[in-house]
Amino acid sequence: MNCNVPTDIVFSFTGFAHRGGRTDTHHDGWGIAFFEGAGVRHFVDHQAAVASPIAELIKRYPIKSLNVVAHIRKATQGQVALENCHPFVREMWGRYWVFAHNGDLKAFDPVLDGPFRPVGNTDSERAFCFLLQQLRERFGNQHPGLPALRAAIADLVAVIARHGTFNMMLSDGTAMFAHCSTKLCYIVRRYPFTAASLADEDLSVDFSQVTTPDDRVAIIVTTPLTTNEQWTEFAPGELKVFVDGLPQT
């Protein structure tokens, strides 16, 4: 989720969490990270999301955030363990970076000799460390600004995606980078808001009752969360950047 005003993710997370063991086979852990100012609230659990007391808390406790990354895991590489749960968090350039991956990378074993090293043993965390290492190598000790960063990330994700499926989300707390390898779609909710019905649970929300006309909320997912809204598909190989709830051209 990427927004222009702090927004809670309770509605979307409720449907999403059902995929962690109930309506889908992604039951090997889950996680979510909320930026709040420069800080991050990071929740991970190696239990299935449908059985997790922490997931229950998040469904009830409306944390407001401009950028949220959530993930439900089906283990392909790396055992079921806390250190292998997405999203992963690292600090670079005095800000936190949050990363999640859907897919599977084959024979992806880059040399990681910089300051970013995997703690677990997933292809995903290796990809994240590689991305940060290459960005730091290219730009040194300073955030280069969004246009240069976007161009560099576009190059790097293309290199990684040669190794397999690499649908991914990356945020530094101001922008949300989303790369589609095989499947990703998004929606921008904005004025005039309407009602939305979850695909994974019998639940609807009328967003016009809980928003102001200036609010803008982009939701990016692998599979649409609602049945009565128009989701836009990414093209394979496409990287989009969302800022303030809008995809940047």
Add this chain to the structure above:
Amino acid sequence: MNCNVPTDIVFSFTGFAHRGGRTDTHHDGWGIAFFEGAGVRHFVDHQAAVASPIAELIKRYPIKSLNVVAHIRKATQGQVALENCHPFVREMWGRYWVFAHNGDLKAFDPVLDGPFRPVGNTDSERAFCFLLQQLRERFGNQHPGLPALRAAIADLVAVIARHGTFNMMLSDGTAMFAHCSTKLCYIVRRYPFTAASLADEDLSVDFSQVTTPDDRVAIIVTTPLTTNEQWTEFAPGELKVFVDGLPQT
């Protein structure tokens, strides 16, 4: 907390959390980090611990861990904000490091030109980044083993403590480093276990009912949590290292 078998911290946290706004003046946020294998569960909140729904969850949900670092904040430097809540987490050498500080450092403004940079604006996060930067400078890309690490940390905390009060905890998930500048004490609970009564709430636990004879749990705090146990005070300037629930000689 540092233990030899995964132990929950519900009892100690219940008393500790009361200091965040009820029995003490530390009401500017709180946080706790649990190692679970190589992974970390990290909870921070800029609300007072007594009012926090996440603190409520932790009191009810027994997360078992070998190393836990918890902190309740009284803001001295840096505003009340999520990014300024302890403990702080960084990755180095392929493992997570967790750090919390009690005290106040004056004119501590080291050059941080390595890969560890503060996200918030506390003296504490600066000290943590400085520590990691110096360790990485000294030992390069490899964990040097406990004896060398301990000697290096002893040097570094002495340098930092020249700037003010620096009671601190640092863990890499295997050992707990605790430095006393003005106040710190510890207890090792082991067989034969007895009952303990919290200082901050009317609550007792008979540990002999919830432990096995092999369990060992060290609790290190600024102020004793219980009224009927014998806590051992650190000497000012002392660094202790706890492994498997025991202070190392």
